Amino acid sequence: VHTQNHGLEYDGCNFFRQRLVLSTLSGKRVRIKNIRSKEDDPGLRDFEASFIRLLDKVTNGSRIEINQTGTVLFYQPGLLYGGAVEHDCNPQRSIGYYLEALLMLAPFMKTALKATLRGVTNDPIDPTVDLLKTTALPLMKKFGIDGAGFDLKVVKRGMAPGGGGEVLVTCPVRRTIKPVQLRDPGKIKRIRGVAYSVRVSPQMANRIVDSARSVLNQFLPDIYIYTDHMKGANSGKSPGFGLTLVAETLNGCFLSAEMSSTPQGQGDPVLPEDLGRNCAKLLLEEIYRGGCVDSSNQSLALLLMTLGQQDVSKVLLGPLSPYTIEFLRHIRDFFQIMFKIEVQKPLEDERKGGDKVLMTCVGVGYSNINKTLK
């Protein structure tokens, strides 16, 4: 990290989205050097370029400079504009990759966002759109981003190599974000899920459901896993299936896990039974980690805490993921905000999973400078 007259400098393409998103929100320009400079195929990949293009679509007046080899990127953020956006996401990464960043920006636009993203909806690498729908949206609602216009709709489903899925995201704009105190997740009252399958036998989904239930039924009777078999034009270009599980607690926190079949022609094929069982175990792992926020949404929660009013916000998280740790560092770089990190150890006789981390911070007092005053 190197500060250079009111701009930041980073090395490498990792945490690419974080940097650009935080740069856009903070208004600080950023320069990323040495992007895969030592590799055989140097420079930005197609999916990163696609991400930059998406960022360019939702902003107005941003300046992006990339050198000839694509190893250096300079980004001077403009103002978030929003409105109706259509974007064909590169199928190298799933829509979740783009959507994670877009959700961070969406409440701070000038006009309410209505984005149509096309590409891969489900793949094993990134959080799928189903997961974001079931976890990220309720999380954002806790920060005061709600209303009728807040929705994520999976119009078409497209599995990994081919894509062909379509997602519609709408998000209202907010001037300020509420501080939150999420200290107690409460007990899990129900588990829901979606078992989806496209271009394979619809029976696959049922097999997934059965195997997942066999694991989870040991804990809770209230389990319902929907089967979602999309056909025809809505089924994308590649075959595949998968499962998203979400556990809802009494206090309205959502923990989730997911698993998708390996993309066609890459790696060993998976049996739906195995997938269901493994996914259920992943959910148990997620519950073991615990906290009020799902492990893949930690950074979103921390960002919204940072951008709150100048009040104390508290969120109980499970163990911090490496991605989140880097995100915390980036928040310090861009907003000069440090979090108070307190580890909460489980008591002797308590059977509530592993260590939890209580994150506390004072918001920067961010207000949406893009929204028009009437």
Place this chain on the structure above:
Amino acid sequence: MLSLCLCPMVVKMDGKVKKQQKRHQQKHSGPKAEKKKLKKQEGSNEEDERKRNPKAFAVQSAVRMAKTFHRAQDIKAKKHHIPLVDRTPLEPPPVVIVVVGPPKVGKSTLIRCLIKNFTRQKLGDICGPVTIVSGKKRRLTFIECNNDINTMIDLAKVADLVLMLIDASFGFEMETFEFLNICQVHGFPRIMGVLTHLDAFKNNKTQRKTKKNLKHRFWTEVYQGAKLFYLSGMVYGEYQTQEVKNLGRFISVMKFRPLVWQTSHPYVLADRMEDLTDPEKVRTDPKCDRTVSLYGYLRGTYLKNKGQVHIPGVGDFQVSDVNCLPDPCPLPDVQKKRGLNEKERLLYAPMAGVGGVVYDKDAVYIDLPASHVKQQEEEVRPTTELVQSLIDTHATLDAKMAASKVSLFSGSATLDSTDVNEQNGEEEGLHEQRVWDPKIQRERRKVVFTEEKEDDDNSGSSDEDDDSEEVEESGGEEEQEVDENPDEDALSTFLKEARSQCNEKERGGAPPVKKQKLEEEIAEVPVFADSDDELEKSEEEEEEEDTGRAGDSGHCSEEEEEEDEEDSDEESGEESEGKDDEAAESEEEEEEEEEEMEEDGALCWKEGLQQKASEAFLRQQQAAPNLRKMVYGSVVAADDSEEEEEEELGGLFRVSRPQKSKKTQANALDCSHFKADLSHNWDLEEMLNSIRDCFVTGKWEEGQDAATLLKEDEELYGDFEDLETGQVHKSHSGRQDEGEQNSENDEDDDAEETQVKVEDEEVQKNKRLEKKRRLKERFDSEYDDGEATYFDDLKEEMQKQAELNRAEFEDMDDETRVQYEGYRPGMYVRIEVPSVPCEFVSNFDPHYPVILGGLGSSEGNVGYLQMRLKKHRWHDRILKTRDPLILSLGWRRFQTIPLYHIEDHNGRHRLLKYTPQHMHCGASIWGPITPQGTGFLAVQSVTGTKTNFRIAATGVVLDLDKSVTIVKKLKLVGYPYKIFKNTCFIKGMFNTVLEVAKFEGASIRTVSGVRGQIKKALSTPAGAYRATFEDRLLMSDIVFLRSWYPVVVPQLYNPVTSLLLPVGQKDSWAGMRTVGQLKHDLGIRNKPNTDSLYKPVVRTQRRFNPLHIPKELQKALPFKSKPKQQQSRGKTPRDLQRPGVIREPHERKVIALLQALSTINNYKKKKAHTVQHSKHKEFLQQKTKQEEAKSKRQKELRKKLYRAMDQKDQKRSRSSLKGAPQES
């Protein structure tokens, strides 16, 4: 000086002439007086009006009642303000009191008197802000505002209270109103008027009248009932003591309102400035950029280190360092007494030469007590105390700590205190030290913990121990070296760095890039580096220290459990660190997971799963205490730990790992998925059991357990009667209660059991009380909360948040706290600002305020702003588009070029040439990004007082954007060159086919109003096109196309750098001139367009062609309308010409006679006719007269008749009513 005669509103303050009305006279006798007397007497015994006169208070109309109710509710709701979280600091900064007024009105005298009143000290020259302690809980900062509009604008933004001095003998001056308007725009602080020069009035009555007039005018400006203070006269050059005392009392009890801008931005009103630039550099290059440090109380909100600030009058800067200094003017310690003693009445004004530091133009003189002469350029008293403490601590704790060395295994490296004792700086106060920094070639000041000096010595002596982490550490320490020669210090740093580099190379350490990174880290974030050191402490010291100390208690809880031996503890601490780092990496790189596990030795995945699980569990637990370090302990530490580990655990494990450079990590896959821990096997019952309680089916906490809750409920609602069976169920406890009582009655005599009974009774009583309390709570919550409105809920929520905000970091030490929150308002801070223009230092004038205004996250950027603007009604000229204007917006003052526009009904922003006279309009500028809703004001120039009223416009920011959508009207003109029926070929509007293509389908119009449309471009004359119209055009018609052309806002953003001007000329900043000024200055006169000049209109005679009617039409026309074939007949031919008649003389005579006769006859006839006519007229007149008389007569007759009839009718009806038939 301002001349007053220019301003119209000063002259007449109160034009009202009251009409004298007749006074009310009370009756002393008569019935009214009696009645009143009676009423008075009765009124005393019957007090309740409602009771006495119930009818008057009855509901007359439901509608009206509803209306009154609505009204009452409306009034109630109007009083509500949106509840805000109370963020006022516990120990607030001094209140900024700005004393404003035109020159020679007595500002300095007033400040001097107030200071004397509060502190019993006399101050000569009021120069810069003066801070005093005025009471047990209040400090005041006085600052004088001169007549310069720059100063007025700056100070209005930071003022909490404005003392507005008005010369009563003269009346209001423009400055007063200007300042009031500035205040209105930037948030209205408390304003108190002070009338001076009241002794100038000879006549008492005129004085009273003037006072009243001034007061009322002041009220209309500020608010009705605003306080206006009168200072009657001077005694020996000072105001009267009693009056000043009263004013002081007013000030010290005054409450202030939070202003939006001030509460959302940190700011510092600097009361001290020092140049930190290397003198050598200044000598070689006097114009070099300077590094200055500014001191002052932090106000507003939290200030983050390394944030961006704006210094009005200088520019934007990135803060390089912020330190918190001991308060030079502290509030007295909490004591139970009424007033302050003399010692506590402090005065701090470094710029005015009070408080130990005397400010001079080119030097700073420090006045210190004789014992501390060694310390140069130190603060005032509190700092010297600190120095004392610093000296004291050196001899004690540090020496001990440094001496203690521990070796874990024989032959392995000894562990010295350096890596252990970084944390115990909390007890010592922080201290400011001047250190020469060789890297940036300047002197730096550093907050230091006193004991670290010893460590430095240690690290120097330790042989191979200086691994990279320690370098980082020692790098920090180097800066804190106190007494050593700076050069020597620098040398040692370099040596150490070099050595450590060598070591790394030997070990095949990190690539050079990484090293560079490390250095950067040291230079950039010393504060963070310090902070992690602090947290590395193992509990060995913790035991030595007081355990009650605040801190992140979670960090050491694990280690406290295993309190076996100190040595092993320490080792485990070290290990955990290393492992934790490894753990982090392992998680980051799933691919290398296995490899890594093998390295770790213990974590072989092929071994028993149980062991694996427990291992992972342990590892996670160990990771926990250092989580903060792992996150914020800088990336450097994480990298270095690899090397460090090799060294530290050298005796035991030496792992050879493939170089996993930072590069690969930096270019890894960007993914937010948190891969599951493979060591958890969810097939095992044990694992499943570990999360049992996360589900509703699991065990509940004591308080929330269903069984307990049910029992509680039973206690409360247990009693019920089954209505069907008539069976009465009693709650268990109640029954017990009764039983107890019965038994009590039975066994009343048993003496031995009475004791037990009493206790039992006590318990029962308590239980009953508890039950009652709970019932009451339930009742309250049911009924009160039903009453509670949304507003109350909101207020309560805010209250809770405020409490949480206060409590969260309360028990933390300042050093850690500022990292989380930033610097709190109320702290005395020292802010280091690099690369300030040298003029700021060389032309420094302490009479001008230096303000550091903190900027929000993106407020440092520049973009387009759309604002709503209104020309100020007292400014005498309208403003012209593209004339440069100086705006005061946010903290900034800058010159920019606005474009004025107005929104059309369809949302289009149409450019205006001038601002409307009495209306708002839009304005778009290129300027600094400022949050919407921020007010601004505009002046045309900041120099002099040429105009009557300097504030040209005011407004508010509406929208920020990176592009603008202002358009101006553009009419493209073309001429028809060929006209068909409705189709025309038009040329001259465009130049190419392409241009036409762009406008295909556009609507066009002729001047006469015939509408049409562009159809298609023609090939031959370039730019010509075919168009159709609703009617046939004439060749003389002009066709035009109305279009809108986007206008570009000029990108001028020129900050007003008034503080950089030489002393004495600071109010003479001149920016870009307007076109008008330029023309005036250069003597250029406008050459008008010749077409615009008036000239006599010469119209050519128009000739019209004859009307031509087609033959077909002619045929169809009726004869009347048919054109008649009346050709001129031409000359009649000779043969047809009639010959003239020549009469005979006789015939001539006859004819003459006949003519004469007929003439006579005619005349007679005419005469007779006139006579006849007049006669007839007369007759008619007579006739009408007769008619009139007749009708009149008839009317009267009729009237009589009708009256008679009516009377008859009445009689009849009356008689019929009476019942007696009467003959008519």
